[in-house]
Amino acid sequence: MMEQFNNIAPWEWVQLISFYAIAAMMVLGALFVVTMKNIFHAALSLAVVAMGAAVVYLMLDAEFLGFVQIMVYVGAVITLIAFVVMLTQRANQSGDNKATNHQKFISFVSVGTVLALLLWKIPNASWLTTVTNAELANAHTIGNALLTDYLLPFEAVSVLLLAVLIGAIVLSRREKPAKDDGGAE
Amino acid sequence: MANFGNSGYYALLGIFFLFGLLLGIGAYITSWILRARGAKTDMKISPYECGEETSGPTYIQFNARYYVWALIFLIFDVETLFILPWALVYRTFQPMMLALTEMAVFLLILLVGLMYAWKKGVLRWN
Amino acid sequence: MTLIELTIKIVEWVQALAAARGIDPSWAGFAAEVAIMCVLGGIVLAMVSVAGMLLIWMERKVSAHMQSRIGPNRVGPFGLFQSVADAVKLLLKEDISPRGKDLISFWLAPMLISVPAVMSFACFPYHKGWIPIDLDLGLLYLMAIGSAAVIIIFMAGYGSNNKYSMLGGMRTIAQIITYEIPAVLAVTAVVMTTGSLKMSTIVDAQSQVWNIFSVWGLIAFIIYIICATAETNRTPFDLPEAESELVAGYHTEYTGMKFALFFVAEYTNMVVVSAIASAVFLGGYYGPFGLGGASPVWMLLKVIAMIYLMMWFRWTFPRLRIDQMMMFGWKVLLPISFANIVLVGIWMAFKTLGQ
Numbered sequence: 001m002m003e004q005f006n007n008i009a010p011w012e013w014v015q016l017i018s019f020y021a022i023a024a025m026m027v028l029g030a031l032f033v034v035t036m037k038n039i040f041h042a043a044l045s046l047a048v049v050a051m052g053a054a055v056v057y058l059m060l061d062a063e064f065l066g067f068v069q070i071m072v073y074v075g076a077v078i079t080l081i082a083f084v085v086m087l088t089q090r091a092n093q094s095g096d097n098k099a100t101n102h103q104k105f106i107s108f109v110s111v112g113t114v115l116a117l118l119l120w121k122i123p124n125a126s127w128l129t130t131v132t133n134a135e136l137a138n139a140h141t142i143g144n145a146l147l148t149d150y151l152l153p154f155e156a157v158s159v160l161l162l163a164v165l166i167g168a169i170v171l172s173r174r175e176k177p178a179k180d181d182g183g184a185e
Numbered sequence: 186m187a188n189f190g191n192s193g194y195y196a197l198l199g200i201f202f203l204f205g206l207l208l209g210i211g212a213y214i215t216s217w218i219l220r221a222r223g224a225k226t227d228m229k230i231s232p233y234e235c236g237e238e239t240s241g242p243t244y245i246q247f248n249a250r251y252y253v254w255a256l257i258f259l260i261f262d263v264e265t266l267f268i269l270p271w272a273l274v275y276r277t278f279q280p281m282m283l284a285l286t287e288m289a290v291f292l293l294i295l296l297v298g299l300m301y302a303w304k305k306g307v308l309r310w311n
Numbered sequence: 312m313t314l315i316e317l318t319i320k321i322v323e324w325v326q327a328l329a330a331a332r333g334i335d336p337s338w339a340g341f342a343a344e345v346a347i348m349c350v351l352g353g354i355v356l357a358m359v360s361v362a363g364m365l366l367i368w369m370e371r372k373v374s375a376h377m378q379s380r381i382g383p384n385r386v387g388p389f390g391l392f393q394s395v396a397d398a399v400k401l402l403l404k405e406d407i408s409p410r411g412k413d414l415i416s417f418w419l420a421p422m423l424i425s426v427p428a429v430m431s432f433a434c435f436p437y438h439k440g441w442i443p444i445d446l447d448l449g450l451l452y453l454m455a456i457g458s459a460a461v462i463i464i465f466m467a468g469y470g471s472n473n474k475y476s477m478l479g480g481m482r483t484i485a486q487i488i489t490y491e492i493p494a495v496l497a498v499t500a501v502v503m504t505t506g507s508l509k510m511s512t513i514v515d516a517q518s519q520v521w522n523i524f525s526v527w528g529l530i531a532f533i534i535y536i537i538c539a540t541a542e543t544n545r546t547p548f549d550l551p552e553a554e555s556e557l558v559a560g561y562h563t564e565y566t567g568m569k570f571a572l573f574f575v576a577e578y579t580n581m582v583v584v585s586a587i588a589s590a591v592f593l594g595g596y597y598g599p600f601g602l603g604g605a606s607p608v609w610m611l612l613k614v615i616a617m618i619y620l621m622m623w624f625r626w627t628f629p630r631l632r633i634d635q636m637m638m639f640g641w642k643v644l645l646p647i648s649f650a651n652i653v654l655v656g657i658w659m660a661f662k663t664l665g666q
Contacts, residue, residue: 010340047462072259076262083481087248139270147271162294162298169307201443208359212422225407285660296649303641
């Protein structure tokens, strides 16, 4: 395997090393998300994983998607999660989340099966390790595609966003008390 | 900068990220070397409440407004990020009226959402 | 000579040197490029520090003169070294942290808060051909980095184990996210007419007439400047950190250098939004109507003018209440910015129909 390291130009070394570093950071972050006692720390680890994903997108020449990931995921989704975490937990309550789970054996078995399956299949899969046709991820191309080939999904997205908005508002409204004056909201 | 592929730019941005961290780390180290050291008295480390003693645990009341605003922000953020590629190609897209109508439909649907949120009073501070 | 040409020259010179000594030239070139970028990073750091000091001085002087007093005039000529004295004082203060604080959040927040601002400096158009990293999606990068800074304020407010810090932090974040969308939409109006997110293209498209000298450009500029003031927590939008309301908001419990880092980060953010406004709406390094050609002095003047404008706002407008602030952001600015986009679309469509 070491022969492939003979002719690598310096910038390819940078890409290699940074990819492994980012991958390690993401795996560690994901691990911390599920193992940290303090939920806010778990949310921060999720932010780290999201940033790592954004960097991986950038390394794969999907620039627009990478910045969208930063803006939406780290900017909005993590904020949402952090709001929820902060509003629903008492501060300093970190250790009270003991698992009262009586299904430990069956969960071990099922997760272990999935893990074995993944470990069996992943090394033999034919991963796409080079990105061909990097122009496809160009923001201009995306724009053109959205307006021509993918017009229906484009408009469908707006309907989806509308549904999410209305759903969230409906779900978060407090129950009005019994006395109301003829339908005034 | 010229000589390497597209993703090289982002490695250089990584250098700026490190320099940003360097600012913070440098400030920390400098102040650690230079700052005054005092005893950690009880009064010093108690949380500040305008001179009063703290009472009760440190949590704030549940205000569902924050969650709804964060969600509305998320929705409109995603919408803005769909408007961006359209804005990029709008200048050179033929026919332009088609692009305009497509975006008008998109914005109209989301305007309905905004109106709904408005009428239901979630955009108010309570 | 542009930055790219200078870089290529230096890299080739280094490579020639290395080849003469028998070192692999590609590694030498790589080292040279990294070194150049590090030099640029160092310059940016120096700029940020000096700008922080100068801006604090400027703020105090401007506030003073608007209030018919003089402001600092003892330390150094015109009181210029006052902020240096303040910085030294803050450096020497004891570092008190509250009991029960969350170690990671409390400790990391001041370190990370200047990172988005410093990273933004990589993309500003200082002079024609002198943008350190001219990304194809430069403007989107700037908006995304500003967006990612929200979570750090969360960390600061949460880590302090203080009701007022947390409340202040959440209010600050609610304010920032409210005024973020109209800002991005205002900038999108310029993207529509320019057709690119690349900073150099946006600035070069304004070589004859600035974007502000058009109806949609003026509206977009006003929207952007309002949002910028709200995002940097300046008056009239500084309720979350007003002294009479919530002590000092999310940075109540920070002392010494950590507080100084927050303070400098606020002024650095001001520089960043001023630079974006200057580049996108005011024509970057071009003079008005092509006067005087491209020059970094124009860019500097515009950034200073925008910063002065924000300081002027502080002593002109009363502070908005939090509910007025939120109402204004969601119910006024957001529909206006959408309408602006549609307006630009219609205007451009009619322009091409007319041809």
